Amino acid sequence: MANNQAATTYGHGKGIGATVGIALLGMGTVGAEVFRLINENANDFEQRIGGPVAVRGIAVSDTSKERPGVPAELLTTDAHALINRDDVDVVVEVIGGIDYPRELVLAALRAGKSVVTANKALVAAHADELAAAANAAGVDLFFEAAVAAAIPVVGMLRRSLAGDKIQRISGIVNGTTNFILDAMETTGASYEDALAEATRLGYAEADPTADVEGHDAASKAAILASLGFYTRVTFDDVHCEGISKITAEDIEAADRAGYSIKLLAICERLTAADGTESVNARVHPTLVPKDHPLASVNKSYNAIFVEAEAAGSLMFYGNGAGGNPTASAVLGDLVGASRNKVHGGRAPEDNTYAHLPIASFGEVETRYHIDMEVADRTGVLAAISNVFAEFGVSLRTVRQEDRGETARLIVVTHAARESVLADIVEHLSGLDDVHAVNSVIRLDN
Template identity: 90%
Template sequence: MAENQAATTYGNGKGAGATVGIALLGMGTVGAEVFRLIHENAADFAQRIGGPVEVRGVAVSDTSKPRPGVPAELLTTDAHALVQREDVDVVVEVIGGIDYPRELVLAALNAGKSVVTANKALVAAHADELAAAADAAGVDLFFEAAVAAAIPVVGMLRRSLAGDKIKRISGIVNGTTNFILDAMESTGASYEDALAEATRLGYAEADPTADVEGHDAASKAAILASLGFYTRVTFDDVHCEGISSITAADIAAANQAGYSIKLLAICERLEGEDGREYVNARVHPTLVPKEHPLASVNQSYNAIFVEAEAAGSLMFYGNGAGGNPTASAVLGDVVGAARNKVHGGRAPEDNTYAALPLADFGQVSTRYHIDMDVADRTGVLAAISNVFADAGVSLRTVRQEDRGDVARLIVVTHSAREKDLEDIVARLETLADVHAVNSVIRLDNA
């Protein structure tokens, strides 16, 4: 992610057969699974790496808590001391949060330790700083598990498609919201009932805000856009809307029109009016045509749809969360980082050499599905159509459902700019015959 790639000489590895020391930060669901798998698969890892791996210590907040299978002598509350120990080569961070993990990861990198993290919020907020520290120390910074757990999308962008030009990345990258929307579509449940069921089954946290308001997906969108377009995109650069305002009526209307509603992370190259390329990243509920592969992604599964110049369209699908899938991605990175420690060298560096400008969200163009309650009388449709026409936005379809004196009017536009749509909605809300603009949902342009 460094913009200037200075030539750096990396030392030789420790040598075949050398032991690689691991420091594990965090012992929650993912950390416990990482620890278990390292020990159960030790012989296989040694063969894949070229030398054994050994957990030197595990940083936790409370060493008195029972942790079956974890020797008490490995536990410590002094994470700063652990990451700087001479017998530690690779630090695995699975704590979560931003500020405290940032301190630990920077300390580890500055001490010459490679780092593997599953922390999307940390990477989305501080990627430049972390990458600069890794470059200065000549060590690896891996974060495959930060986006969609075991789905290998980070490695695909960093390596497999490094010779191609990515045009667009869109995907379902949050399992909680996909479970809720899928439950609403398949059972007719309200948002509140679907959220309650997701909470009961453990898909939603006690405080689901980060998921349902799109913040988790926005962190992942920032990472995907940065990797795909070689341009720094942070969490604050991502336009973010959640699903808490989606109603059963919205789901029913989408189904009737041949769409499913999904919370999508969308990252794309755009051509501005000046002919230059721009980058945009956004997260919002989106109407996806039933025939599109993303529409069939159900329950808590994730899927990322990538469109590349030479490779064409690719989709990556799988379990995007949970202890086992996340641990799988973490351990894949551990093997890569440990192998480099044994044999020398580094993984491909991330960089932002392209430094494409970020598009203002108001300049983004898409189609819109607008649901209104209007007076059921002659001339209302003409007045509403004039509002769209005055803004230069044409209507693709218009559907009306009679409800006595008040009708439900659903219009779908052709492609229009966000700023024009904002103006249209503001004008519609001033019309006496428009009783309410119930919802505005974007349609996927792919």
């Protein structure tokens, strides 16, 4: 199609057969894979786009570093100069971080270049600013790879479910934490040992804080909530708890009760008694029933469960991290952005028309699984039950394990407001007969 035809004007695009110039910002694991696949699949991309793509340059921090297969003349440390070249149409940002990538992406959009980014932290923190710049310039801003790598959830929310009303999005969106929790469940390993194994295998970074404390998942939750509920949700709006306090004993207790512990990103549309709606997004360890599809997601895989008014329940599953899956999502966006450059037009833009208020975490209804060390004597259970009764919360199950002079007491509550349940835990901690509240883990409703 494109190879043997002269450039043909189509709409406001460059025309069929025109070359789309690409600037690649970053040459780490993902950037290197993107560059390799662009070259290996050049003919296929040309047919899909309507014209060839050509990498005009690659911005890196050190041009002297050995990069097999990458022509030295493509490398530059001047990202701004590369972005502003007349022969660059699409900028691919795979650097990571926030401040410097924000500077570059805004410069690209304002220069009339479409942008493809895999940077979830950037999108979660500055989506409004980036979207406004893209709209002002009439160019595309794509970020499929920012949420779950090759799992096409962004496109699904932007296009496939755009005619539906989404009620809830929940999922496992961080492969490192899922690998750790799965290893703890299947092998009985401690958190520390499972983290060490994840590090050895390359699933965890040398500094795993962003993963294990839930920050990575919170950025993705902000993006999912913004897309699903047509309301801007930022990283700072997301309640965030990680998995570093989960113990092998927690995993064992959950397993005996018929649950798996997963770090879930949960985005919900909340409806008050008077019909008013709000949005909440949160990330925390969650007890998931063994018969729920999310409980069976193992190793470093990701899965996102969407509940929509007309479509019902949908689940998207796959490898949500790594160079190849992330590069696949980046290239899918690159094809879309390049096709629009050739043929004209734009992809659906972010739409936050709903402007729903962000509900505080305390307003969310949850259930608690509370593990306590208590005195083993008559009346202790009654005293604990009275605390729940005072706050109007009923207990679903109670299990006690004798340990000589003390007992392990595990209670599971019925649904109640998060703020109320948090107050209950505080009161339980103040009882003389409660020696310790070992853990508090929420159950998925």
